[in-house]
Amino acid sequence: MQKLLTLAAVAWLALPLIALSGLTLPTRADAATVARSNSDCAALLERWAGDPKAAPKRDIAACKDQLAAAPRIAADPAPAATAALASTDPCSGPNAGDSVLCWGPWAALAPAAAAPLVALNLPESPVDCDVISELAAQCVPKLEPVLPIEGCAPGTPCGFATIVSGPTSTGDPENTEFGRFNLAPDGTTFNVSPESGDDINSVPMTTTVTPRPDGYGNLRSTGREGDVGSRLIARVAEDDDGEVLLAADIWTHGTRDNAQSGYFAWGTATSQAGLNALNAGNVTLNFSGPMSVNNATTGNMTLKFGSSPTWSGTWTNPAYSFGAGGVVSGANLISQPGNFTENVVGAGNFVQGALVGEAGGPRGITHIIDVTLAGQGRIKDVGLLRDVLPGLPVGP
Amino acid sequence: MNFRTLSAALLLLTAGATAQAASLVLVPSASTVAPNGSFTVNLVLDATSAPGLHPGTFSGQILLDFNKTQLSYGGFAAASGVTFYLPTAVATNGNSQTVSFGFIKPGDVGTVGTFSFTALGAPGTLATLGLVDGDDFFGSSFVNKVPTDQRFTPVITGAQVSIVPLPAGIWLLGTAVGALGLRRRFRRTAG
Numbered sequence: 001m002q003k004l005l006t007l008a009a010v011a012w013l014a015l016p017l018i019a020l021s022g023l024t025l026p027t028r029a030d031a032a033t034v035a036r037s038n039s040d041c042a043a044l045l046e047r048w049a050g051d052p053k054a055a056p057k058r059d060i061a062a063c064k065d066q067l068a069a070a071p072r073i074a075a076d077p078a079p080a081a082t083a084a085l086a087s088t089d090p091c092s093g094p095n096a097g098d099s100v101l102c103w104g105p106w107a108a109l110a111p112a113a114a115a116p117l118v119a120l121n122l123p124e125s126p127v128d129c130d131v132i133s134e135l136a137a138q139c140v141p142k143l144e145p146v147l148p149i150e151g152c153a154p155g156t157p158c159g160f161a162t163i164v165s166g167p168t169s170t171g172d173p174e175n176t177e178f179g180r181f182n183l184a185p186d187g188t189t190f191n192v193s194p195e196s197g198d199d200i201n202s203v204p205m206t207t208t209v210t211p212r213p214d215g216y217g218n219l220r221s222t223g224r225e226g227d228v229g230s231r232l233i234a235r236v237a238e239d240d241d242g243e244v245l246l247a248a249d250i251w252t253h254g255t256r257d258n259a260q261s262g263y264f265a266w267g268t269a270t271s272q273a274g275l276n277a278l279n280a281g282n283v284t285l286n287f288s289g290p291m292s293v294n295n296a297t298t299g300n301m302t303l304k305f306g307s308s309p310t311w312s313g314t315w316t317n318p319a320y321s322f323g324a325g326g327v328v329s330g331a332n333l334i335s336q337p338g339n340f341t342e343n344v345v346g347a348g349n350f351v352q353g354a355l356v357g358e359a360g361g362p363r364g365i366t367h368i369i370d371v372t373l374a375g376q377g378r379i380k381d382v383g384l385l386r387d388v389l390p391g392l393p394v395g396p
Numbered sequence: 397m398n399f400r401t402l403s404a405a406l407l408l409l410t411a412g413a414t415a416q417a418a419s420l421v422l423v424p425s426a427s428t429v430a431p432n433g434s435f436t437v438n439l440v441l442d443a444t445s446a447p448g449l450h451p452g453t454f455s456g457q458i459l460l461d462f463n464k465t466q467l468s469y470g471g472f473a474a475a476s477g478v479t480f481y482l483p484t485a486v487a488t489n490g491n492s493q494t495v496s497f498g499f500i501k502p503g504d505v506g507t508v509g510t511f512s513f514t515a516l517g518a519p520g521t522l523a524t525l526g527l528v529d530g531d532d533f534f535g536s537s538f539v540n541k542v543p544t545d546q547r548f549t550p551v552i553t554g555a556q557v558s559i560v561p562l563p564a565g566i567w568l569l570g571t572a573v574g575a576l577g578l579r580r581r582f583r584r585t586a587g
Contacts, residue, residue, distance in 0.1 A: 168535070169547060208481050210500060229534065290544050
């Protein structure tokens with residue numbers, strides 16, 4: 001008895017819904033079986049234009065299809081029914097794109113986020129348009145690598161330095177900054193250009209150079225102007241006229257209470273003619289030497305010149321070792337992220353340097369390294385590596 | 397108890413660190429000298445704990461000062477292998493006299509060179525030989541140059557020399573020797 005009462009109640013509640021649906025909206029079976037006339041469709045679409053909820057989407061779509069499929073008058077591309085559709089369908093008019101009720105006016109689906117559909121067809125090496133001007137149509141602008149520190153133009157003074165607060169030259173890598181370093185060929189002044197902040201300009205200094213057994217000279221330069229002093233303690237390679245060609249090690253500048261200091265490596269970047277000769281001859285050069293901040297670290301670098309000059313290098317310390325490689329652009333060297341050994345971790349690692357000196361004279365690599373090694377932490381250093389001539393011992 | 401243990405540990409650490417620090421010391425040939433007597437003072441470097449490769453080559457600038465009314469400077473002789481990047485310079489300011497130079501010395505431990513002096517002061521004078529870094533504007537001028545220049549700061553120690561009268565025994569001995577000599581001469585003359 002109770003079940004019967006429940007069923008009756010449910011039926012009574014459902015009755016208005018059934019009646020309503022039967023009066024206004026046909027079921028899916030109805031839509032499929034009950035065809036509207038074109039005029040009915042036009043009227044329905046007109047109603048739908050004023051009230052988008054006046055009919056289900058499938059009915060509207062069916063009417064659109066029906067009217068669109070209606071026989072056209074050959075001479076008139078816009079028969080009455082189609083014209084009616086255009087005038088009543090808010091998504092068919094010229095302002096359809098502005099309607100919030102319509103899809104946007106995209107001509108095609110935008111591709112989903114993914115790898116590029118077409119690989120970039122960049123040349124393996126940058127092409128110098130000037131060199132192949134006759135092939136201008138195929139010329140690809142030269143791709144200059146991004147250098148963390150300002151690079152060196154061929155034939156110009158080229159040095160790098162670490163910068164710390166205080167006179168001790170060494171500090172926490174996190175508080176060690178890099179900069180460009182420049183030295184007067186007579187050793188009497190120097191300049192440090194930090195990544196940020198003002199330049200550090202030495203006061204004029206007096207210099208002494210004494211010989212040392214490894215071919216370098218010992219340079220001491222000291223100057224004082226009032227409360228400000230400057231000092232260099234460096235290894236130098238000089239020419240016959242006593243001009244410094246290569247130099248490396250300690251710089252200090254400031255007052256007794258407020259000094260800055262660091263290590264440096266300096267030379268004159270190889271000239272364009274020298275670089276051209278190296279590239280034309282597909283020359284391979286090897287360099288080796290101790291770093292300056294941590295001189296227990298020995299750097300070895302190989303530069304392979306040619307149409308696509310590259311370099312590779314290793315830095316070995318009693319506590320660690322790592323490798324890097326990259327491209328040579330002009331006189332500049334810069335590492336590529338994919339060429340570090342696996343123990344170089346994290347982001348922002350780089351090795352930057354420059355080839356300094358000319359063939360027949362003292363030649364070297366001035367460079368800086370900023371790497372984070374697994375188990376070692378961050379390492380910042382600067383070094384002057386000397387060319388390794390076949391059959392000759394390597395001097396520090 | 398804990399404080400004592402901590403203090404003792406700190407003292408030991410300090411003592412250990414001091415013992416391992418590089419040093420530059422003056423070592424006189426004698427602690428006492430007679431008036432007008434000559435003596436020498438060695439400048440000795442121990443850089444075994446300095447950074448860099450060992451044996452290294454060490455460079456630095458020194459300044460020695462003393463009272464010229466007590467001591468007369470006779471010169472500085474560099475040890476074998478030691479060279480100068482700054483030549484020896486002597487300067488006087490009132491009674492104070494200074495000797496300075498910059499040296500380069502191969503080897504971790506050894507004598508840089510030897511100073512020569514003559515005592516001028518009256519008996520009872522304590523002559524002080526002060527030794528400092530000759531270019532301490534930036535803290536230290538000392539570096540190990542192998543394989544690259546690396547700074548270090550040695551503990552620098554001067555010296556003192558007492559000027560004392562000759563002991564009474566020396567006078568007696570001298571008198572006796574003189575008397576004997578006179579006696580021998582007198583006998584020859586008499587004979």
